[in-house]
Amino acid sequence: MVASAELSAAPILTATSNGAGALSVTPGQTVDLHIDLSGLAAELTVSAGYEVRFSVAGLGYQSYVWTLPFASGAGDDLSDPVLASLPAVIADDLFGSAGSLIDVHFDNFASSGGVGNGTLTTLTLEVPIGFPTPSAVVVDVVPGEFVFDDSPFAETPATGPSFVLNVDSAGAVVAATLRAVQTPTSPERGMLPDGITTACFGGRVYVEAWVSQIDGGAAGIAAGSLDLLFENAVTTADAIDHGGIFQGAATGTIDNAAGLIDDLGGATTTPGVGVTPEWALLGRVVMSATAVGTATFTLAHGGVGFSLADGQGPLNGDSLVSLGQGQSVTVTQVQQIGDTDCDQDVDLDDFARFHACADASDPLGDPPLPTECTLVDLDSDGDVDRHDFAILQVRFGIASD
Amino acid sequence: MMTYVTNRTRRAYDRLVVSLRAGWICGAAFQDILDSSARVLANR
Numbered sequence: 001m002v003a004s005a006e007l008s009a010a011p012i013l014t015a016t017s018n019g020a021g022a023l024s025v026t027p028g029q030t031v032d033l034h035i036d037l038s039g040l041a042a043e044l045t046v047s048a049g050y051e052v053r054f055s056v057a058g059l060g061y062q063s064y065v066w067t068l069p070f071a072s073g074a075g076d077d078l079s080d081p082v083l084a085s086l087p088a089v090i091a092d093d094l095f096g097s098a099g100s101l102i103d104v105h106f107d108n109f110a111s112s113g114g115v116g117n118g119t120l121t122t123l124t125l126e127v128p129i130g131f132p133t134p135s136a137v138v139v140d141v142v143p144g145e146f147v148f149d150d151s152p153f154a155e156t157p158a159t160g161p162s163f164v165l166n167v168d169s170a171g172a173v174v175a176a177t178l179r180a181v182q183t184p185t186s187p188e189r190g191m192l193p194d195g196i197t198t199a200c201f202g203g204r205v206y207v208e209a210w211v212s213q214i215d216g217g218a219a220g221i222a223a224g225s226l227d228l229l230f231e232n233a234v235t236t237a238d239a240i241d242h243g244g245i246f247q248g249a250a251t252g253t254i255d256n257a258a259g260l261i262d263d264l265g266g267a268t269t270t271p272g273v274g275v276t277p278e279w280a281l282l283g284r285v286v287m288s289a290t291a292v293g294t295a296t297f298t299l300a301h302g303g304v305g306f307s308l309a310d311g312q313g314p315l316n317g318d319s320l321v322s323l324g325q326g327q328s329v330t331v332t333q334v335q336q337i338g339d340t341d342c343d344q345d346v347d348l349d350d351f352a353r354f355h356a357c358a359d360a361s362d363p364l365g366d367p368p369l370p371t372e373c374t375l376v377d378l379d380s381d382g383d384v385d386r387h388d389f390a391i392l393q394v395r396f397g398i399a400s401d
Numbered sequence: 402m403m404t405y406v407t408n409r410t411r412r413a414y415d416r417l418v419v420s421l422r423a424g425w426i427c428g429a430a431f432q433d434i435l436d437s438s439a440r441v442l443a444n445r
Binding site: 046 | 409412413415416425426
């Protein structure tokens with residue numbers, strides 16, 4: 001006999017952070033928001049559709065993952081935005097319809113089995129630097145229809161209490177974050193660069209540490225250091241570049257065996273460096289992609305901490321220095337000629353690398369072609385010139401399947 | 402814009418699959434429902 005939905009336990013869908021209904025964070029921090037289902041007896045969730053609504057716009061929506069056996073970003077996952085289009089900024093026009101709700105949608109079907117009580121989906125959100133403080137972001141889950149494995153009827157779970165994300169910069173003085181980039185960022189003060197998510201085997205990756213004073217003061221950052229952790233199975237650190245700002249008392253040692261850049265940093269006598277919303281480059285690490293795989297880079301507090309131009313310091317630890325989330329880069333073999341960043345197309349990014357390398361190339365090979373330019377030497381003759389451009393021109397606009 | 406909380410077509414199909422797996426309907430009935438749905442959609 002088929003059990004009716006009415007006889008089932010009453011499921012409840014709730015947004016939490018590790019089970020808590022509220023969390024306090026500082027700008028620059030990353031939060032995992034869990035969408036939890038409770039109140040189930042023995043039945044399993046097989047099909048789920050719901051919205052997550054935010055009271056204000058502006059959070060960075062980095063990624064999401066469904067609890068297995070639900071697939072994430074593939075198969076029956078019809079969530080919107082889809083995983084492939086993340087990261088994105090949560091805004092009322094995320095779906096191209098300005099003025100609508102500030103929300104994201106989840107929709108999935110488990111091709112076998114299902115999920116019981118516990119976390120159904122986990123969203124990774126980043127509170128961007130510059131997010132208004134203090135503020136409270138109220139997050140509500142609006143369940144749609146669910147299908148459980150004990151009934152042929154659809155059922156709509158009840159809604160749990162709202163989740164509140166309190167954003168307050170009190171305490172945090174310095175924000176630090178990293179960006180993996182294809183070419184060294186210039187200028188070294190200003191906006192954060194966009195990070196890359198792909199790189200070619202044998203190519204270069206520059207991992208940059210950026211810092212900003214976020215406590216409302218205007219003195220600027222005078223000195224500081226950070227540790228940078230990386231996957232030594234996929235990438236190798238070749239050199240440290242302190243950039244043009246924090247050149248005094250420069251520190252930083254490469255430990256490839258441990259996957260660590262220890263105390264990357266330096267000092268400057270220039271006042272007002274990195275006062276929010278400005279970011280300043282603390283230093284960068286020149287890395288080679290030495291294997292196919294995923295390289296994850298993360299920041300950790302250095303041994304020295306930070307000091308400001310007005311004498312404040314040392315500032316160290318999570319309460320004073322807010323570390324941004326890590327970044328992953330997928331390293332693959334070159335699949336097609338001209339795709340110099342292995343993002344499966346030949347576009348303006350590839351032309352930008354060609355342009356930079358053509359300027360640096362010597363036709364006689366003296367000095368030799370820099371490592372980061374070997375992927376642009378499309379005819380493999382040791383330089384980057386008009387012959388390579390001719391090849392790039394023909395390939396331009398090609399995208400792989 | 403598709404509103405997923407009211408995406409009943411998707412959920413209806415999922416319910417059919419769950420019913421088939423659980424043995425609440427047989428394969429022939431499942432196919433018949435799918436064929437009927439396809440005819441309805443084709444005549445819209």
